[in-house]
Amino acid sequence: MEGEIARTGSHIKAMAKFAVLGFGVVGSGVVELFYKNKAHIEEKAGQEMDVKYILDIRQFPASPYKDKIVASIDPILEDPEVTAIAECMGGVEPAFTYVKACLERGKSVSTSNKELVAQKGAELLALAAEKNCNFFFEASVGGAIPIIRPLHKCLAANDISGVAGILNGTTNFILTKMIRDKMQFADALALAQKLGYAEKDPTADVEGLDACRKICIISSLVFGKHVYPKDVYTKGIADIALEDVELAGHLGGAVKLIASVQRQADGRILPAVMPMFVSYDNLISRVDDVFNAIMVYGDAIDKTMFYGRGAGKFPTASAVLGDVIDAVKHARTVFSQAWEPSDDNRFLAPIAERTSRMYLKVSKCDPQQMFRKLYDFYASQKIAVDAQLSLARLKDGENIAFLTPTELTEAQCDMLVAQMTTGGIQVISRMPVLN
Amino acid sequence: MEGEIARTGSHIKAMAKFAVLGFGVVGSGVVELFYKNKAHIEEKAGQEMDVKYILDIRQFPASPYKDKIVASIDPILEDPEVTAIAECMGGVEPAFTYVKACLERGKSVSTSNKELVAQKGAELLALAAEKNCNFFFEASVGGAIPIIRPLHKCLAANDISGVAGILNGTTNFILTKMIRDKMQFADALALAQKLGYAEKDPTADVEGLDACRKICIISSLVFGKHVYPKDVYTKGIADIALEDVELAGHLGGAVKLIASVQRQADGRILPAVMPMFVSYDNLISRVDDVFNAIMVYGDAIDKTMFYGRGAGKFPTASAVLGDVIDAVKHARTVFSQAWEPSDDNRFLAPIAERTSRMYLKVSKCDPQQMFRKLYDFYASQKIAVDAQLSLARLKDGENIAFLTPTELTEAQCDMLVAQMTTGGIQVISRMPVLN
Structure with a gap:
């Protein structure tokens, strides 16, 4: 392992330094959570750790971490002490260029950026494997919910036939308000915006694009071939009438925005994002507010569900830091489950089926x-x-x-x-x- | 890595051989599931794999795997080709002696044996670390549900304050029958026995001992010190009257056997197993039949829940094999999260508090x-x-x-x-x- 050796007490310990790219909601959450739980995190990692750089083009004169902030990726790339990166910038560029440059230098990257993984996952995973480091993305799906690692590790002995769940907290909050409080869609959206659960431009959430990126990542991981958002049928919740929500209740279920992927009899897979009627018998119907839940179906497990906060500063930071700890602890072991690139979409079944x-x-x-x-x-x-x-x-x-x-x-x-x-x-x- | 090198097609691959200790329900499930999903499992493991021995003192003349069955642990211990072990015998002895002998020879062990982990976990984890191999026990808690690895990996950045859940499927089945079908306890137990969910002697399940072992394992893992079953207040469901279940429903909740551990203000921890009233607002109240669910509370995640089949042949085998794959894939990396032995129980708070x-x-x-x-x-x-x-x-x-x-x-x-x-x-x- 690269990095300085620090003498602490009577024993010598390695010191791992990492950089955080992007000091927005998630990035600042990573830094704050790291310093809050530093002792515990270092025990888990088996070594001392510190944040050496925070990349952001903005200035934060009031931040206690202002001395760590740099406006260029170059010092991070050039510093051999930095062995791990937390990428929390969002968007494909310049995140893609930066992450590629980090991996090329053998620095493991942990990202919360679902757009990046959904668009460039196959390429970045291959690069990480080539450079003997890791590209982790637990935080890109389900926020705080452990799902990526369980899917490719704990459930590895299963033949997984499908995954379905609530992957967007904003729309689940809106639907919950419609169900519980009989609010109209527009009013529930306005409330979500007021509470900070929805962006000023809520398109990515409401139209299902956010859930689509996440089901692309899960589909790619489970079925081994890169699935692009453009190839996934995606329908949001803007057309859901309060009447539908009430009628669904009378029929014994709840309306939820469900992202799902299932393997068809011929082996093709069918990912989709659509509002669905979920029977009260299904635990997913009971998942409310901003919570997410992901049900996984496999031949040995039958079904298993993962539930928790799918977004937010600290829940997402928790997932990013969990990956950073793993990257630091096992600096020379490649864990990432790579998947193949896809040149065409013939392995996908159309929504009509x-x-x-x-x-x-x-x-x-x-x-x-x-x-x-x-x-x-x-x-x-x-x-x-x-x-x-x-x-x-x-x-x-x-x-x-x-x-x-x-x-x-x-x-x-x-x-x-x-x-x-x-x-x-x-x-x-x-x-x-x-x- | 030890093991033979097999030439397959144009590339050379390592071959990992493992042994299964105990050919009962879980052990035979491990073998069957392995051969069913062999190609997929080998892809996950990055190498060819095979079962070389099955240890059982019984004979299975009709089994397709009868040639692999051995009546003594010795050939397994002496065979350098065997690098991983799936221990599915149950009970402390002779499992403890066998597992210790395997670890001493650097063979990683994956176990479904909650009694073994609850009684001897600290010692076996220390031995594994010393011998540079792994002692995995994902299958010992929650059957198919990934909980051990998520707890110590994905949630590693969290300060976890407590865990609570349904850790025994048999009692949850009985309570579900009482709630849904207004069956009396004795009738529901008889049905569980008829369906194979409860043993002929149902004491370990009904009295909460099984759930107690599992919360001991979780408590030890989360809070870092070995918790013994004898020190945990444990109350089963035999006294629950149908009337209580119905009255709870009227008060807006369900009666569930809850295994929990929480950190007190002074840092001591309080593990317990007791029937509890669970409000319908809590997702755990909706977990029915033989399903288990485990809610984890942490400072960054708020709460996250894991749900699935907590027992059964293939669900448990899935967890054992997931661990075996990990052991084989990363043969020289020690992952196991060790915890300290405990000489006294002063770190535990009494039930009165x-x-x-x-x-x-x-x-x-x-x-x-x-x-x-x-x-x-x-x-x-x-x-x-x-x-x-x-x-x-x-x-x-x-x-x-x-x-x-x-x-x-x-x-x-x-x-x-x-x-x-x-x-x-x-x-x-x-x-x-x-x-």
Whole structure:
């Protein structure tokens, strides 16, 4: 290991120095948490540690760490004492250039930057392996929740068939407010912004892009090939009406923004981000507020779930520092689970093939007529149905919601919607039921 | 790394051979799961792997693995090709003697044996570190649930203040049947035995001993000093009446057998296993059937929960094999988080100091009289109370259950019970409310 040797008490210990790139919310959390729990962290790492540089182009004259702040990556790259990097800048550039330069010099990098991992993960993991160092990204998915390391270590003996969960806290907060307090979407969003849970421009959260990046990372890790956000069907929660949330409750479930990936029978994988109906039987339906939860399905484990705060200063800093400790403790061991780059997306199945029961809401109509159209559709598709259909209405004569009695592909559901429309029944909204 | 070099295709790969001690439920699960997912496991391990020996004094003439079975540990100890061991025998002896002998020869051991870890963990971890190999025990707590590695790796930057959860699937199944199906304890136990979830002699599960061993392991790992089962207050579920389960429901919670450990203000820790009232607001209340869940509280993470199957052939085998893969992949890196041996139990706080709100059930009486006794007690203790008290009764004139309006220590609760008894109010049952 590079780094100075410090004499402490009667025994000689190595000293590991690391740099923090970006002194925003997460980066400052990493520095503060490190100094708060320094003794404990050093015990875990088996050596003394210190933050040597903080990279930020802004100045922080009031910060107790102002002497560590540098405006250029160069001193960090050139300093052989710095063996580990915490990258908390966000965005692809200049983070990508900086991380690449660090890895090229054999400095292990731990990142909270999901955009970077989702876009450049395969390349950076290959570079880290080549340079005999690590590229860690526990903090990029699920904030404080340990998920990356458990997925590729603890569950390594499993054939994992799918992952599904709530990967964005902002939208889960909004949906919880709609469910619990009957707030309209716009009001719940405004409250999330007021509380600092949502950005001024909430697009990345509300439209599902943030959850999409995270499911790309998980898909790549689990199934071994880089999945790009552009190839993942992504639908946000902006169209969810309060009425849908209430009707879902009457049907025995909650509306949640679910990021999922599943392996199809032919081996292709199907990642997607969509609002879904989650039955109260499923623990994910009980995950509220800004909390995230990730359910993993495997042949030996059946299912296992990880729950916690998916974002925030200290939860994310906890994950970054956990990786930094690992990087420092095992400086010459390469742990990172690499995945292959992907030149095309033929290993991905299109959304049309996604199969589940469906939640449908149709405009006010005669329920008997609606049932007839539904059963006509099943007859036309030669699908046998004997399940009892339950429906929900907020009031007599209002819109009707129900869950389809069987699983349908999204393509079949398109046909069902078209047939209903032709028959005079207007489908106002639809979403899959989480299996 | 020791072991033969096998030529496969165009590249040379190492070959790692491991031995399985005990061919019972878990041991046979390890062997079956390994061969089922061999290709995938070898990819994760970065090398070819094989099971070379299975130790069992029984004979298995019909087993496809019968040629691997040996009746003595000696060939395993003497074979330098065997670098990793999966210990699935259960019980302290002869497992302890065998594991010690393996570690002394530098063979890493992965165990599912909670009794062994709870009794001998500190000693075996120290021996592994001395011999530059690993003693892994992910499978000893929470079956398939990744908890040991996340606790000491992913959450390493946290100051962890406590852990609480459902660590025994058998009792959770019994309680779930009581809650959902209004079964009496004895009937639910009989069903659990019929389904193979409970042993013929169900003492270890029902009396909380199994959960106790697991919270000892977690306490030792988190707080760094060996906690012995004999020092942990342990109360099982045999006294839980169906009436308590129903009354708890009326008060907005579920009765669960909770194993917990928390750090007191003075730094001592307080591990305990007791039935508790868990509010529906707490996700743990929603963990049903044989599933386990473990909530971890830390300064940076706030709280994070791990959920899954806590027992069973393949879930446990998954955890054992995950450890074996890690041992094989990083044969010369010592990962195990050691903890100190403990010569006395002065670092443990007694149960009398445990503090929480309390669920109390009193025999039929005049509620006003009962309230007066309760408020007399609070006045005598100079504890201010202004919370609204809600009570539950299955029928008018029946036993009354309520939650105390403030937190009390167990010692204070003893006094409350005594004062009520003196005042003619009989307390039939009590349990803490999970904080």
